[in-house]
Amino acid sequence: QTFPHQETQLLQKSYTRKDWQGGYESLTEELDYWIDDIEGEIPPELQGTLFRNGPGLLDINGQRLHHPFDGDGMISRITFTNGRAHFRNRFVQTPGYLEEKKAGKILYRGVFGTQKPGGWLANIFDFKIKHIANTNVIYWGDKLLALWEAAEPYQLNPQSLETLGNEYFNGVLSIGEAFSAHPRIDPSCTQDNGKPCLVNFAIKPGLNTKITIFELNPDGKIIRKKTHSVPGFCFIHDFVITPNYCIFFQNPVKFNPIPFALGISSAGQCIKLLKNQPTRIIVIPRNPEAEAKGVKILETQAGFIFHHVNAFEVENQILIDSICYESLSEVEPKSDYRQTDFDANSPGQLWRFHLNLQDNKVQPQLIDSRCCEFPTIHPNHVGRQYRYLYCGAAHAETGNAPLQGILKIDLESQQKQIWSFAPRGFVGEPIFVPRPNAQQEDDGWVIALVYDAEYHRSDVVILDAKNFQKGVIAKLHLKHHIPYGLHGSFTNQ
Ligand code: 3ON
Numbered sequence: 001q002t003f004p005h006q007e008t009q010l011l012q013k014s015y016t017r018k019d020w021q022g023g024y025e026s027l028t029e030e031l032d033y034w035i036d037d038i039e040g041e042i043p044p045e046l047q048g049t050l051f052r053n054g055p056g057l058l059d060i061n062g063q064r065l066h067h068p069f070d071g072d073g074m075i076s077r078i079t080f081t082n083g084r085a086h087f088r089n090r091f092v093q094t095p096g097y098l099e100e101k102k103a104g105k106i107l108y109r110g111v112f113g114t115q116k117p118g119g120w121l122a123n124i125f126d127f128k129i130k131h132i133a134n135t136n137v138i139y140w141g142d143k144l145l146a147l148w149e150a151a152e153p154y155q156l157n158p159q160s161l162e163t164l165g166n167e168y169f170n171g172v173l174s175i176g177e178a179f180s181a182h183p184r185i186d187p188s189c190t191q192d193n194g195k196p197c198l199v200n201f202a203i204k205p206g207l208n209t210k211i212t213i214f215e216l217n218p219d220g221k222i223i224r225k226k227t228h229s230v231p232g233f234c235f236i237h238d239f240v241i242t243p244n245y246c247i248f249f250q251n252p253v254k255f256n257p258i259p260f261a262l263g264i265s266s267a268g269q270c271i272k273l274l275k276n277q278p279t280r281i282i283v284i285p286r287n288p289e290a291e292a293k294g295v296k297i298l299e300t301q302a303g304f305i306f307h308h309v310n311a312f313e314v315e316n317q318i319l320i321d322s323i324c325y326e327s328l329s330e331v332e333p334k335s336d337y338r339q340t341d342f343d344a345n346s347p348g349q350l351w352r353f354h355l356n357l358q359d360n361k362v363q364p365q366l367i368d369s370r371c372c373e374f375p376t377i378h379p380n381h382v383g384r385q386y387r388y389l390y391c392g393a394a395h396a397e398t399g400n401a402p403l404q405g406i407l408k409i410d411l412e413s414q415q416k417q418i419w420s421f422a423p424r425g426f427v428g429e430p431i432f433v434p435r436p437n438a439q440q441e442d443d444g445w446v447i448a449l450v451y452d453a454e455y456h457r458s459d460v461v462i463l464d465a466k467n468f469q470k471g472v473i474a475k476l477h478l479k480h481h482i483p484y485g486l487h488g489s490f491t492n493q
């Protein structure tokens with residue numbers, strides 16, 4: 001059996017590994033300047049701030065981290081005002097970041113393979129993991145929060161990006177309690193008279209896993225919090241919501257903590273994907289009416305999911321769009337991630353899962369086989385019917401490769417548009433920003449950071465979401481590169 005992604009091995013690549021590797025260099029400086037090197041024009045109606053998070057350090061004073069997901073969080077802030085743009089970046093000042101900076105060496109184990117120097121003897125029975133804040137950054141309830149799924153959020157000053165400390169939401173979150181990096185904002189919550197509501201979760205894995213669901217009002221207060229217990233170990237990075245449900249995909253994995261305890265490998269490396277076991281889909285009611293029906297667990301094919309696009313209800317069905325991997329190379333980092341053989345790994349592909357809540361059957365449907373990651377949509381369509389999605393995608397239609405293009409999919413007509421930065425550009429998560437007073441779902445801009453290997457620097461690129469073929473409408477050249485990031489958000493503030 002051959003999978004379509006194996007065929008491209010014969011074709012010429014759209015990138016070189018050396019170019020791609022350039023985006024995995026640390027950025028140690030903290031900068032603050034007006035961007036004055038701009039191609040095209042920033043749309044004057046585009047006003048607000050793009051916040052981005054991601055590993056800023058890939059090494060501690062020359063000691064390489066084993067995997068980028070272990071890198072300390074660095075926040076970038078690009079503010080658009082009256083056709084101009086300002087850049088600022090700062091590291092989240094977690095205790096681990098500060099201690100390692102002072103010591104000039106790795107002091108902590110990471111989740112994705114980073115170990116203290118000195119081999120297993122230096123790591124055995126050390127269960128402390130460095131708490132970082134590198135995965136997402138959101139502005140909610142007048143607070144800027146840097147998120148990492150295994151610990152509490154960090155609050156930052158949204159202007160200066162100074163770290164203010166951990167956020168516990170008036171003590172509703174307890175010390176050491178997790179708060180995932182993938183909150184979803186319900187644009188109109190039925191329980192709150194149509195006011196927006198931020199929904200997030202926390203995973204406490206074990207033989208049974210505790211899933212806590214938090215709902216926060218626009219003031220940033222936790223107004224609902226409930227914990228559910230589900231059978232088995234879970235590694236759940238993201239979830240989806242609808243007006244009535246929170247939906248989690250329990251990837252079929254097993255966790256063997258012994259190599260971790262013995263200092264041989266990190267916690268994340270002890271997770272293995274079970275290819276012959278089904279994925280469990282956990283459907284948890286959000287409101288009292290749905291709650292009467294209880295938690296439902298449905299099953300579908302094996303695979304691994306980090307990110308979902310969106311979900312919505314249609315009569316007795318829930319439709320969920322997600323990026324699925326056939327095998328799990330991202331969290332099984334055996335060797336040097338910079339030497340990744342893209343062709344040997346399976347690509348993330350876009351699937352739609354049709355959940356029938358009547359007979360509990362699930363129908364998976366492949367929507368696009370192109371390698372893709374980091375999906376986003378119009379914020380008002382979260383949990384609702386929607387037509388357009390945007391994501392990072394490989395330049396080539398088949399095969400597994402780094403993200404070099406931005407892909408738009410019209411889920412109604414199946415039409416696709418891609419704007420590619422190949423051969424020397426590498427893209428991060430795109431963000432859709434609606435045009436003020438827009439009527440149509442795709443009336444707005446798609447903004448992304450693109451690493452340009454030719455100049456070893458990053459660009460902020462703005463595309464017209466309606467028409468990618470027009471090309472980039474503005475390309476803002478930064479004075480430096482930004483290491484490949486994870487997630488971010490846009491706020492009109
Ligand atoms: O036993 C549990 C297992 C586990 C893995 C304990 C745990 C909660 C500590 C844990 C921790 C999980 C963590 C900290 C996960 C962090 C994930 C992270 C920082 C990033 C994930 C990124 C995912 C993707 C798909 C990134 C894609 C990137 C590209 C396409 C290239 O730029």
Ligand code: FE
Nearest residue numbers: 237306307487
């Ligand atoms: Fe993520």
